Amino acid sequence: MSIAGAESGAIGALAARSPQQMRDQNAAIVLDRIWDAPEGAALTASEIIDSTGLTRATVLAICSDLRELGWVVEDRAPSAVPGRGRQARRFAFNAQRRLVIAADIGLSSVTCVVADLHGVVLGRVRHLGDDMPSPLDRTEQLMGCIAEVLALAQVDAARVGAACIGVAASVDRTGVPLPGDPFWENFRIDLARLSTVAPWPTTIENDADLAATAEFAADPSDVSDPLIALLSSDRFGAGLIVRGELLRGAHGATGEMAYLDYVRGVDNPYGLSLAARLLVDAAHEAGRPTVLGDRRPGAEETVLQEVFDGVALGDTVATEIVTELVERLALTISTFAQFVDPARVVVAGGVAATVAPLLPAVRARLAELLPFSPVVESSTLGRDVVLVGAVRTAVAQLRSSALSA
Structure with missing residues (x-):
């Protein structure tokens, strides 16, 4: 009409x-x-x-x-x-006039939500995939997750108007992972096959970019100054907001941190939780006495808290790991801070609350490394930061064509 x-x-x-x-x-x-x-x-x-x-x-x-x-x-x-x-x-x-789907695809999990147009989550499903073969067929996993969350929320797929999928890879404007990093192949999605169960417009975005979208929406007070959201769990990844807009770059690779392979004292793009697990493993392999237990792949979400608990108990290995993590985070922030000069860096993702005790030492180290240090803080959005950004992105996509839908 x-x-x-x-x-x-x-x-x-x-x-x-x-x-x-x-x-x-x-x-x-x-x-x-x-x-x-x-x-x-x-x-x-x-x-x-x-x-x-x-x-x-x-x-x-x-x-x-x-x-x-x-x-x-x-x-x-x-x-x-x-x-x-x-x-x-x-x-x-009427925030339920249409609904949106948002998903966060990590290396060993897929989390999917259905939400209304105010971002209120109506249903959530999380699939773990530690034992899945590689390369992983994320399309099939995502299709199952979407079908399950719609059934859980008792939502007809016809009510969904848009979707946004966050992946831990740099992607081009069509949502295809960029060439050059075999790790990114773990996040390839076949949109044609996905459309058989998800026929609405779907956007695939880098997870750190979605985290930055969420963090800026949570506190848009400094529109003129750059904001960086730093995902810090399995791998480092950064999303950059400049003058209120997400900066993707010519190929979608802004914020990609594979360059950390060449930064002395960091040596790889592993995030804090994965780096902590590997340091615990190294201590056990060296036969060093420690209260920290053996870790296995996939246990990164809890290892940081166990390291902090070990420090409280006076464990030498745990104390050394914390010192290394402080240096790792400070060096990582200092590398991009010298190019971008952000006003604020938000450490985001599932480890955000756990790493908060590290930040005073990180700030002190940055003051030694940089002439102008950004404000460094931990996110309050926790593990859901990518999903929050994905919901906002899907809502914005739907909103842009609301009256023609």
Whole structure:
């Protein structure tokens, strides 16, 4: 159906070239205003008029059309004051008009959620794959995860309008892993085959880029200064926000950290949890006495906390590992900080809360390494940081074409 409306809004839009374009433009302005209202809030026509510059007749006509399309719900409850009749018409965004799928594909797991347009998660599924063969068929694993989460949330696939998949690889604009690193082949997704169970528009993004998207949304106060989100679990990866925009680079490789192979004192792009496990393994292989137990691949999520517990017990190996991790993180941050000069570096991912005790020592070391040190802090989004960014990306994709869907 056509969105009603008669004249152009007074704020910011380009001049419409036809009555239909003008109506569509005004409808987009009103929907944006209602969409951006706080979750659960309803706006009166007067509030929409004040913030858009449109006339009452136009706003009411557009809101009626948006309600018919399902994007808006209306509340016109009786007044609480006797004798005053009905209250003013109020319009609220229908966050369940469409839904989105988000997934985070790691080396040994796939986590998938279905969420509404305010980012509220309606269902979550996590598949572990420690024993899966390599190269891993992530498409089949992802298809199963999507089907399971839709069933768990009792959601019809027809209600989904967009999806975003985060992968631990640098990808080009089509979502294909870049050549040059065999590790990235673990994250290749066959979109044609995926579309048989997921027929909606799907974006594949680098996981660190999605983490940066999530961190910037959580605190967008410094729009003008660069922000770096540093994923730090199995492998280091960085996402960079500049002037409020995600910086991908010419080939999608911005923030890739394979160069750490050549940085003395770091020597590889392993993140803090994997590096800690390997250091524990090395101590056992050398026969050194320690309270730290033998680790196995896939146990990285808990090893950092066990190392900190060992420090509290006075374990020499644990204390040495913490010292090495501080140096590793400080050297890693210092390398890209000298090129980008970020205002803030957020250590993100499942290890964020665990590594927080390291950060005072990291900051002190950075003050020795750099003339201008960024603020270094740990993320509050935990393991879900990539999923949060993926949900936001999928919602933005759907929003860009909401009135044509």
